[in-house]
Amino acid sequence: MAKVIVIVGPTASGKSALAIYLAKKLGAEIISADSRQIYRGMDIGTGKVTKTEQKQIKHWLIDIVSPKTNFSAAQFKKLADKKIEDILKLGKLPIIVGGTGFWIKAVIDNVEFPKVKPDWKLRKKLDRKSADALFTMLQNLDLDRAAEIDQFNKVRLIRAIEIA
Structure with missing residues (x-):
């Protein structure tokens, strides 16, 4: 796997602020690995970065799914892998930031998911x-x-x- 910075920790522990600081210093883009921030409209209690912060540094995988939709670690991994590839092609460094450990593990450890669809x-x-x-x-x-x-x-x- 290519070089990627990963910042993990509980909600409201300063992960996003650190990621934004590093992204500015290193010319990086941020991939959110948070199982709540992925949902549109779930802004309270998720520690989601503000629109202003998102304008300062490009953030990916925030507000992309309806709260009425189920979204799995396998789906996250597929999207995150693609974003990592896209960011690297731009000559930038991806920073994965979040508190959903299994989602991060899926990307970093290249977890393979069973092909069985949810029943x-x-x-x-x-x-x-x-x-x-x-x-x-x-x-x-x-x-x-x-x-x-x-x-x-x-x-x-x-x-x-x-x-x-």
């Missing part, structure tokens, strides 16, 4: 079950995947069952 009916049905019940189901379907997963994370358990 919303199945997810709704499985969401009614406890984490223990979901973990047992996963063990019956895919013992290897069950051995590697957080058995208390219902979202990941449901996705693992969906893939199995």
